Amino acid sequence: MGKQLAVVIMAAGKGTRMNNPSMAKVMYAINDRPMVEWVVDLAARLDAARTVVVVGWQKDSVIGHLATTHPSATCVEQNPQLGTGHAVMQAEAPLRDFTGDLLVLSGDVPMLTEGTTRALIEAHRAAGAAATVLTAVLEDATGYGRIQRDGPGGAVTGIVEQKDATPVQRAIREINTGIYVFDAGKLFEGLRHITTDNAQHEYYLTDVFRHFWRNELPVAAVVAGDPREVAGINTPAQLEEARRLLAGRRS
Numbered sequence: 001m002g003k004q005l006a007v008v009i010m011a012a013g014k015g016t017r018m019n020n021p022s023m024a025k026v027m028y029a030i031n032d033r034p035m036v037e038w039v040v041d042l043a044a045r046l047d048a049a050r051t052v053v054v055v056g057w058q059k060d061s062v063i064g065h066l067a068t069t070h071p072s073a074t075c076v077e078q079n080p081q082l083g084t085g086h087a088v089m090q091a092e093a094p095l096r097d098f099t100g101d102l103l104v105l106s107g108d109v110p111m112l113t114e115g116t117t118r119a120l121i122e123a124h125r126a127a128g129a130a131a132t133v134l135t136a137v138l139e140d141a142t143g144y145g146r147i148q149r150d151g152p153g154g155a156v157t158g159i160v161e162q163k164d165a166t167p168v169q170r171a172i173r174e175i176n177t178g179i180y181v182f183d184a185g186k187l188f189e190g191l192r193h194i195t196t197d198n199a200q201h202e203y204y205l206t207d208v209f210r211h212f213w214r215n216e217l218p219v220a221a222v223v224a225g226d227p228r229e230v231a232g233i234n235t236p237a238q239l240e241e242a243r244r245l246l247a248g249r250r251s
Helices: 035-045 059-069 084-089 114-127 184-191 205-214 236-247
Strands: 005-011 050-055 074-077 101-106 131-137 146-149 156-160 174-183 219-223
Touching: 005 035, 005 084, 035 050, 035 059, 035 101, 035 114, 050 059, 059 074, 084 184, 084 205, 101 114, 101 184, 114 131, 114 174, 114 219, 131 205, 156 205, 156 219, 174 184, 174 205, 184 205, 205 219
Parallel strands: 005 050, 005 101, 050 074, 131 219
Antiparallel strands: 101 174, 131 174, 146 156, 146 174
């Protein structure tokens, strides 16, 4: 029997650039379904043994909706919201006895396909990696964390957030999509070593990679073939683009 898969979906964000600040961002509808539902559906198609959704802003609306559509999903609250690393920390308790691979998804990235996600998981397992990050190459990488490599196409040696990046690092076009597969045990052990010593004073999930590299644990990367799949929804214009793209796909 192969390794089991658990999925953690980060869905706590406020979505300040959307039209309705009183609404949870992940509850904005794409083709009559909240975007978080598209992501939880993906976890179900991957046969995830457990799915944990990290909620925060307007949490009751998210919890109530998923209780109807995906009652097997476990919702945990992130309060206060202290960064992506802190969000994943909230999933440790419901996954305390889980020993397989852990896929981290974002509730505002509804266009990710099953094919790309399975390729990520397969590459992670083939590499025997502690962590594997899904990346993409963009014409304009503004706002995203950048992937540092040991030469073109080489091993990943760093992930630096936009606000902490130097001008040279900001010129890098390969970005971190925020989608990862981890060895669950190594992830939660590594999270105990991260701090808030950064420009945002938050716990970055990407900082766990520093712990992996210091301890010579292997880190792998997979480049998404279509960057549109990994686009996050942060504005009404991006929401409309997602609606167009998903409407054109076969169900």
